[in-house]
Amino acid sequence: MTLLTGWISPSALRMLGLALLHFVWQGAALAALAYVVLALCRKASTRYAVAVVTLAVMLVSPVATLLIFRAQVASPASSLSSRGEVPPPVASAVAVLPFKATSHSPSQLQFSGYYLLLVEAWFAGVVLLSIRSIGGFVLLQRIRRRESAGLSDSVLEICLELQDRMGISRMVRYCQSLQLEAPVVLGWLRPVVLLPISAITGLSQAQLEAVIAHELAHIRRYDAFVNLFQVAVETLLFYHPAVWWIGKRIRAEREHCCDDAAVAICGSAVTYARALARLAEMKPSPQLAMALNGSPLVDRVARLLGSARDARALRAANLSAGVFCLSVALLAGTASVSTAHKLHAQTPPSAPAAPALASAPSRPAPPAMTRDGAILVRPTEPATDPAAPAAPAIAMASPATPVVTPAPYAQPALAPQANPQQPKQSYIDSLKDVGLTDLTVDELISLKIQGVTADYVRSMKELGIKSDPDELVGMKIQGVTPEYVKEMRAATGQNLDADSLIGMKIQGVSPDYVKQMHDLGLKTDADDLVGMKIQGVTPQYVKEMRDLGLKADTDDLIAMKIQGVTPDYVKQTRAATGENLDSDTLISMKIQGVTPAYLKELKDAGFKVDTEEAIAAKIQGITPEFIATARKHGFKDLTLDKLIALKQSGVLEPEN
DSSP states (O other): OHHHHHHSOHHHHHHHHHHHHHHHHHHHHHHHHHHHHHHHOOSHHHHHHHHHHHHHHHHHHHHHHHHHHHHHHHHHHHHHHHHTOOOOOOSSSOEEOOTTOOOOOHHHHHHHHHHHHHHHHHHHHHHHHHHHHHHHHHHHHHHHHHOOBOOOHHHHHHHHHHHHHTTOOSOOEEEEESSOSSOEEEOSSSOEEEEEHHHHHHSOHHHHHHHHHHHHHHHHTTHHHHHHHHHHHHHHTTTOHHHHHHHHHHHHHHHHHHHHHHHHHHOOHHHHHHHHHHTTTSOOOOTTSEETTSSOHHHHHHHHTTOSOOHHHHHHHHHHHHHHHHHHHHHHHHHHHHHHHHHHHHSOSSOOOOOOOOOOSSOOOOOEEOTTSOEEOOOOOOOSOTTSOOOOSSOOOOTTSOOOOOOTTOOOOOOOOSSTTSOOOOHHHHHHHTTOOSOOHHHHHHHHHTTOOHHHHHHHHHTTOOOOHHHHHHHHHHTOOHHHHHHHHHHHOSOOOHHHHHHHHHHTOOHHHHHHHHHTTOOOOHHHHHHHHHHTOOHHHHHHHHHTTOOOOHHHHHHHHHHTOOHHHHHHHHHHHOSOOOHHHHHHHHHHTOOHHHHHHHHHTTOOOOHHHHHHHHHHTOOHHHHHHHHHTTOOSOOHHHHHHHHHHTTTSOOO
16 A cells, blocks of 8 residues: 555545445446436447447546545635634644644544555556556557558459448558458557458358448447547446446447448348358457457347347336346445445544633734644743743643644644744745645645655756656655666666656666666667566566577567567477568467467478468468368368368368
8 A cells, every 4th residue: 555655645545445435336326227228229329329428427427426525625624714714823832733634533544444455456456457458459559560461452442342332531451361360440540451361262242241341330430439438447447347247238239330330231131140150250359459250249140130039028127127226226325425424424624623722921923824724833932021930831721621632744843942043944844945835735744754855855856857746755655766866867868757767666677677678789768668677578588589580679579578479489480480480470470379389280291381371270270180181081282271261161060
C-alpha cells in the first residue's frame, strides 16, 4: 500500500474505494436493466445500441459516485467559509487544527485499511490487464506489417466493387494473409482487410463476396473504435462480471449486424451460412481484431437460416428474470448507501471547537490565519506593569472544562524564540520559499510523511525538473535522488522528466544497465528501457542475439522475449532450415508453434521447405500423420500446396 498512499491522499483513496464498492450494485442494476430491454428488442442493431449505451453508463457510474463523494466532503468547508465561522483564539503558542484534521477511532482506521487494500488490488488488476492489452496492440502491429502480400487482380476487383456498393469512401487496404486462418479487419484510421489463403481458395465466388462484405460492414460501422472502447472499460472495471457479460453481448450483436449487412449485399442467407460453416473450425483471431469467426458461429448460422429458438417463448422468462435481478440489485444498493452514510456519520465534518483558555491580562495578539483554515496564535506580550505578577501562559482547566486532545498530523507548535527578530521557519513556509504554494492539507501531509523537504525540492528544481506535489512524493517514495537524476541523464543523454525517472526507478533501470545497452549499440529512450526491463531483456540476452548475427532493435528484442525466442531456439531453427533467419521470421515461427522438431519431421517425410512454407503448413495442420495418410491413398509427387489443398477439401477425413 505504500505506493498508492504516497501518490494519492488517504481521503481520496477512501473515496475511490467506496466508488468501486458502490459499482458492485450499480453494475448489477445496469446489467439487469439492460437484460430486460434487450429481451424486448427484436432488431440486432437496436440491441447493439442498447448494449453499447449500457457499457458507457457503467463507465460513468463510478466516476459520478466519486464526484458525489468529493462534493460531500468539500461541502462542510464551503459552508463554514460562507458563514465566516472561525474557532476562538487562544493565548498560547498552539495551532488550532482545521476541520479536516480530526482524530479517528480504531474502527475507522480498520475500515480505511480495507479501502486501501481494495484500491491496491484494483490497481494491480488494471495494470495486469493493461499489459495484456498492450501486448495485443503490439501483436496486431506486427501482423499488419508482415501481411504485405498483395491479392490477385480478380479478388482485388471483387473487393473494390463491394466497397463501392457499400458506399465506403475510406482508404482500405486488401492483403493476403499467411498468419491467420479467418478474415479479419485490422486498424482504426487506416483499416486493412486480411483474407487468408483458405478463404480465397476454399470458398466459391459468391461465398467470398459475402465474407468480404461482412468485413467491410465492420469498417462502415466503425466497429474497431467501439471494440477499443470495450477493451478500455473491461480493463478498468474488470472485477465486475456484468461488464464482461455486456461486452460479450456487444460482440455477438456486432457480428449479427454485420451478418445482416453481408446477406443484404450478397442476397442469399444460405450462401453466407455455408461460408460461415466452412470457417467454423478455424482458430480465433486476436481480441482487438474484427474477425469473421469471432462470435459463436452455430448461433449465427441458425439465426441466418431462421432455425433459431423462438424468442417469444423465452421473452416472458427473460423479462421476469431481469426484473428480479434489477430488484435485488436495487435492494443491495439501498443497503450499501445506508452503510456508507453510517460510516460517514462516524467522522464529523469539523473538529470540535477548542475551549477558551485563560490568558494573561495583556491583550492577546490577533490570530494569524493559514490558508487551510488553521489559526496560528502568536505568544502574548508580557505585562507592562513590572509590579504585577507574571500571568501564566495557560490556566489550568477546571474539572468541568473538556480537555482537547491534539489530532494526528497537527501543525507543530511554534515555541517562543529567544530572538524575536529571527524566528524559526515552519515547514509550510519552507515549501513556499521553493515555490510550493496553495497546497491542500492532504498534499501537505503526504509531503511531510514521505520526507519531502525544501532542500529536496530545491535540488530537483536546480536540475530542471518541474514537478507537482504528487510527482515529488512519487520520486521520494521510489528513492529518486538528485544523484540518480544526474547519473541517469548522463547515461541516457536525455533530459528525463519526473514520470520517466519514476518509471525507470520502479523497474530497476540503473545507469549501469543503460550503459551496457548503449555499449551493445542500442539506441534507447526511457520507454524502451522500461519496456526491456519489464520483459527481462538483459544485456546478456542482447549480446547472445548479436553474436548470432541478429540485428534487432528494441521492439524486436522485446517481442522476441515475449514470445520466448531464446538463443537455443535460434540455433536449432537455423540448423533445421539452413537459413539465416531474421527476428520477424523467428517471431512468426514462434507464434505459430513451428519448432525445430516440427521442421525435422517435415524433412524426414521428404519435404525440404523454407520458413514461410513451414509456417503455412503449421497453420493448415499438416502433420507427419496426415502426410502418411495421404501417401497411403496412393498420392505421389505430393507438394506442400497439394497437401494444403487436400487438408482444406477434407477428402481424407473420415465420413460420419
